[in-house]
Amino acid sequence: MIDTSTWRHAFKLDPDKDITDEHLEALCESGTDAIIVGGTLGVTFDHTIDLLSRIRRYALPCILEISNREAIVPGFDHYFIPVVLNAKNPKWLFEPHIEVIKELGTIIPWHDISTVGYCVLNRDSSVAKLTESDTELTVEDVLAYGRLATHVLNLPYFYIEYSGVYGDIELVKEVYGRLGKSENGKIQMIYGGGISDKRQAEAMNGAADMIVVGNLIYENIEAALQTVVKEEVE
Numbered sequence: 001m002i003d004t005s006t007w008r009h010a011f012k013l014d015p016d017k018d019i020t021d022e023h024l025e026a027l028c029e030s031g032t033d034a035i036i037v038g039g040t041l042g043v044t045f046d047h048t049i050d051l052l053s054r055i056r057r058y059a060l061p062c063i064l065e066i067s068n069r070e071a072i073v074p075g076f077d078h079y080f081i082p083v084v085l086n087a088k089n090p091k092w093l094f095e096p097h098i099e100v101i102k103e104l105g106t107i108i109p110w111h112d113i114s115t116v117g118y119c120v121l122n123r124d125s126s127v128a129k130l131t132e133s134d135t136e137l138t139v140e141d142v143l144a145y146g147r148l149a150t151h152v153l154n155l156p157y158f159y160i161e162y163s164g165v166y167g168d169i170e171l172v173k174e175v176y177g178r179l180g181k182s183e184n185g186k187i188q189m190i191y192g193g194g195i196s197d198k199r200q201a202e203a204m205n206g207a208a209d210m211i212v213v214g215n216l217i218y219e220n221i222e223a224a225l226q227t228v229v230k231e232e233v234e
């Protein structure tokens with residue numbers, strides 16, 4: 001089982017988007033804790049395996065976030081299985097999972113898999129549209145999803161997902177303060193969405209255990225590299 005407990009930062013690469021060798025090298029040698037490979041739309045086996053083989057030149061953990069059956073590729077260090085907790089269309093809760101388990105259940109390496117409980121908050125994101133997520137949520141609502149993730153479902157990760165836009169930092173901070181530290185301290189809380197510079201990365205890093213940077217990689221590689229959290233040397 002992979003130990004992510006000290007991770008503060010990850011880059012999320014979309015197999016459906018092009019990245020040059022030079023940019024990939026810069027990301028992998030940036031000091032980030034891991035590369036997550038994942039995307040909501042258009043993710044194929046060929047693109048995913050191609051990206052994995054390129055990332056494998058570097059010595060950092062590489063996780064596949066499984067978004068569809070076609071893109072399940074062996075050889076990653078670990079696999080994240082997303083469950084969108086606030087999906088209003090129940091089909092998206094477990095139906096895709098059951099289909100894959102029925103097909104591959106006897107050969108899935110279960111110890112290499114972790115379930116990530118997502119709370120999707122950007123209503124315009126692909127994932128919100130696909131799952132018909134209920135994105136009009138208050139702090140109390142999001143906290144309730146966080147409590148569901150940790151206390152009821154016993155999940156290792158709770159992911160506040162604003163994919164595409166920078167989120168409400170006060171909301172993230174409050175949920176983290178009440179859930180992550182004072183109440184439990186066990187679940188790892190991840191923030192992702194719209195981080196576009198070092199200042200935003202630092203702010204969100206103070207409001208969650210770990211941040212994920214995606215789109216910025218493809219928009220402004222220099223700014224993306226600046227989001228890597230450097231531990232202060234005393």
Ligand code: 1GP
Nearest residue numbers: 163164192193194214215
């Ligand atoms: C997406 O949370 C990640 O799943 C990162 O979001 O692409 O907006 O950085 P961005």
